[in-house]
Amino acid sequence: MKTITTPVPALDKAIRVCNFLAEKGNATFSQIYLGVDLPKSSTSTLLNAMVAHGMLRQERDKYSLGLLLFELGNKAIQHFDIKTVATPLLAELRDSTNLTCHLGVLEGGAAIYLLKMESPQAVVVRSWEGKRLSLYSSGLGKVLLAWQEEQEIDDLLPESEPFTAYTEKTITRRAIYKQQLAEIRQRGWACDDEEDCIGVRCISAPVRNAQGDVIAAISVSGVLFQLPEEKWQEIANQVQHTCSLLSTLIQA
Template sequence: MIKTQTPAIDKAVQIFSYLSQQGGATFSQIYQDVNLPKSTTSSLLASLVAHGLLRQDKNKYYLGLRLYEFGKRAEETFDIKKLALEPLTQLRDITKLTCHLGVLQGAEAIYLSKLESPGAIVVRSWIGKKLSLYSSGLGKALLAWMSDKEIDRLLPDENFKIYTATTIPNKTELKKELAQIREQGWAFDNGEDSEEVNCIAAPIFNKEKHVIAAISISGVSFQVSAERVPQLTKMALATARTISEEVQKY
């Protein structure tokens, strides 16, 4: 959980995150699972419902349509999604694999776009899905050009939650890999976030040469095999350069 100087907002965001995962929940479920005092939860829920940020149906609370309105407006004003659409579509059409565009949001990566593979094998993901920064190719591509101070702020713990047998176990090992990613220009997820799903990711740079987003090519292990990685990497890097050039015009 991110803590700021405005605790009420932090708590509201906790509730939003919880309900986005649960779909809907009762008052008791919310204050118990989010670990908030009863009185705080009660006043927050009442205020959020009044503003349309949550809706109440009988004894359950759900995300409100006003959040959808805000989300759509944020999506419309985020130009990088529009700038990336054509190059990313071409990448999907050439590779026949699922392609994503993602950005940093708090201490996680989040998908802004997903272009589904035309094949029968589907990688389970969706627009708005949050990703671990250390176990996903896209997350590592976003992290790699950050300073150690920034990385430590986003990932304060030395040891990481393990998702699969290949998940990077700690920050020391991650920083070694991030140095390699900076040198080679791209990141790889070897089934580290989800077993049997591999991912190649490349960063998108703005005018100041800061990484503002990343793209990825994802598929099951035989689709993104060791033999195919060099070819896919070249295509991912070329697409990321094209998008970076478009971003840098603004």
Template sequence: MKTISTQVPAVDKAVRILHFLAQHDGATYSQIYQGLSLPQSSTSTLLASLVANGLLRQHEGKYFLGLMLYEFGSKSVEQFNLRELAAESLIYLRDKTHLACHLGVLDGNSAIYLAKLESPNAIMVKSWLGKRLSLHCSGLGKVLLAWLPEDKIDELLPDEQLPRHTNHTITTKTAFKKALAEVRKNGWAFDDGEDLEGITCIAVPVFDHSGNVVAAISSSGVAFQMPADKVKSFAQYAIEAATLLTQKIK
């Protein structure tokens, strides 16, 4: 890590600590000040301030990056004109699948559409910019949650019982977490009529330079437009589209 010195030393030290923790799976107070050759007293005060402001969290004697940084990262990507950057990816996915394609992000306790390209087919999925989706029963929601820390998932989904939207909806958090593990394993999520009966969706994560999921790209259609024998190939198209956007963000 390149050390940068400005006229605000406290900020410089805070940034060095954040970089240090980004490269380690948690670190103790002594590991931080010794590893960075920082004064003990001022480091202790600085760590306490970073924890109080949500930039760090403390657990079992170690310090970790705080979830506030994830929120800042998500917002910075939005301000980086994510919709404009995603245009090429959405066109690619629409042309490959001939389905409605969306770009979505996590906003509070739901997923929200930032961009949409309509399907060229006569049969269309009803959706709109700004539409909010339930996290536990949408492809976008699954992808946006799958790479989050477990405590953040519990914060967003505090109850064990989850609302049922269709007969295919996952209705317990325990089962949903198992489904998220499968999403991480596969690299993509599938909504098999879990939010709306007869509507299917494939979603893939978009990562920033730190490996955080900042958005998701999806393709949606009625069930017969996405038959079982085409799901994997459609997922591959979505992965290619999301990878294209990830490369632009990085």
């Protein structure tokens, strides 16, 4: 994830701690100051303040995200009108494909799920509203990045931060990744073929505003037998149709 530096270093440090714990789940004092690269002397004061404000919880020697962030996150999501408009459309897509459907946006250097519609089938895809996704290994992340300016792509995925191989299929070479983005722009949809999670595939397409800018993406996810390669185009057509409907509604 891109590290942002502002004229308010205390806030920057708190955000870095939150992002670290969002990824790790929980961590000790030592794991936090080493993982976030903060001075040991000031980390204790920072963590105590974050606990006092409800941003973090402390249980014995471990810290985790606090309920304040959950409450604020829910309120923020409620303010996204696109989520309300998209809900019935994603429900229809879920019912027609029997796949888990997501709506996501680009925010803070990551792809974030705003809405999830769980598949009616017994197969469960582990995800949740508010989850942050990789921009290079997830189908939704690829779509959100594919139509960005070249400089924006480089800023979001700086050379100083190597791609992590989440699975043996994750693309870790930038040249190959950028070639894939060009292919996504040409065909209009993206696929994650077990690149983010072994055994899970995803197909995603863009949602556009009145100016034609990509402002969100819709994806469907499932395990291998639900998304065999011979059905990718058929399912991509359904996802693109839903994206077109949502684009029309938000442009009205």
